[in-house]
Amino acid sequence: MNEVAAALREILQGPVLVGEPLRRHTTWRIGGPAALFISPQTEEELLAALHLLARVKMPWMALGTGSNLLVRDGGFRGAVIHMGDLQSMTFRGDGTAKVGGGLSMMRLIRQAVKRGLAGLEDLAGIPATVGGAVKMNAGAGGQDMAGVLEGAFLAGGDGMEYWPASRLDMRYRASAVPFDRIVAAAVLRFTPGDPEMLSLSVQQRLMARRKAQGVGKPNAGSVFKNPPGQQAWRLIDDSGLRGHSVGGAQISEKHANFIINRGGARAADVLSLIGEIQEVVQRRTGIMLEPEVQVVGEV
Ligand SMILES: Cc1cc2nc3c(=O)[nH]c(=O)nc-3n(C[C@H](O)[C@H](O)[C@H](O)COP(=O)(O)OP(=O)(O)OC[C@H]3O[C@@H](n4cnc5c(N)ncnc54)[C@H](O)[C@@H]3O)c2cc1C
Numbered sequence: 454m455n456e457v458a459a460a461l462r463e464i465l466q467g468p469v470l471v472g473e474p475l476r477r478h479t480t481w482r483i484g485g486p487a488a489l490f491i492s493p494q495t496e497e498e499l500l501a502a503l504h505l506l507a508r509v510k511m512p513w514m515a516l517g518t519g520s521n522l523l524v525r526d527g528g529f530r531g532a533v534i535h536m537g538d539l540q541s542m543t544f545r546g547d548g549t550a551k552v553g554g555g556l557s558m559m560r561l562i563r564q565a566v567k568r569g570l571a572g573l574e575d576l577a578g579i580p581a582t583v584g585g586a587v588k589m590n591a592g593a594g595g596q597d598m599a600g601v602l603e604g605a606f607l608a609g610g611d612g613m614e615y616w617p618a619s620r621l622d623m624r625y626r627a628s629a630v631p632f633d634r635i636v637a638a639a640v641l642r643f644t645p646g647d648p649e650m651l652s653l654s655v656q657q658r659l660m661a662r663r664k665a666q667g668v669g670k671p672n673a674g675s676v677f678k679n680p681p682g683q684q685a686w687r688l689i690d691d692s693g694l695r696g697h698s699v700g701g702a703q704i705s706e707k708h709a710n711f712i713i714n715r716g717g718a719r720a721a722d723v724l725s726l727i728g729e730i731q732e733v734v735q736r737r738t739g740i741m742l743e744p745e746v747q748v749v750g751e752v
Contacts, residue, residue: 484524507610
């Protein structure tokens, strides 16, 4: 491990952290340590790091805002690649933009709205990076990433490849971005809109989100996907589970599809609670809820 860390230090400007607790980097404030933790400053650094990791056969995973991620308590035995420094943003004047995989979605939306570019304003308030939003096909209201995505530059151990949207196969809260490919940048196509109207709808979205989702404790948004024609929160609520807890993890009293960390929750608590919810809901309705949150790492 130390040799790999030393080799990474040769090619990266930023620090190479060993054993960094991932609870510092997830919105749930849960997660064991990463064997290695790096934050590439440029696409070139990202590619060089992936090339090296592939050569020494060390697994890696991308980390954005950590807002849809449950890292198990044993941590991740590989390199966590924090994307937060790849923040480039180029509006091309033809309604398209090329944006870095680590760019904050909120920053992107504000800049698009200022230019009268519509298509993402319903996503305002989702605590995401562009890369995480592409991977998860993040969405809200009537919009999602699929609606604006032309394609993405995916970095891997063998270099960079452009995948058009058709190949990215964007579905409800899912895409074909493989676990070992990192969205270094995305190309988006917006539609024309009125900046003032767009700005108003962003403000309304932010207010509605605060009202519905202000649960007051660390969380990862909706834990389960909505089954076709159903709402996960209602299935959980109708099963009498609102407020139910395991250890430090509790189903939010305010939003039944949110699990909050009341303080000191472990990933094991959250996973037990997820299992209980699935079992109770399935017994009552026959529907198996599918987690939306990505579970990674070792027990
Ligand atoms: C309060 C709250 C509200 C939320 N509301 C919504 C909502 O309305 N709609 C919605 O869709 N989601 C919502 N979410 C969930 C979450 O914000 C989204 O799924 C978001 O897209 C995750 O982005 P991220 O950058 O935080 O990704 P992370 O959580 O860091 O990672 C999620 C997954 O994407 C991968 N990943 C991250 N970056 C990259 C990259 N550059 N390249 C390749 N893979 C990558 C990770 O490895 C992981 O598998 C909410 C979360 C919270 C906490």
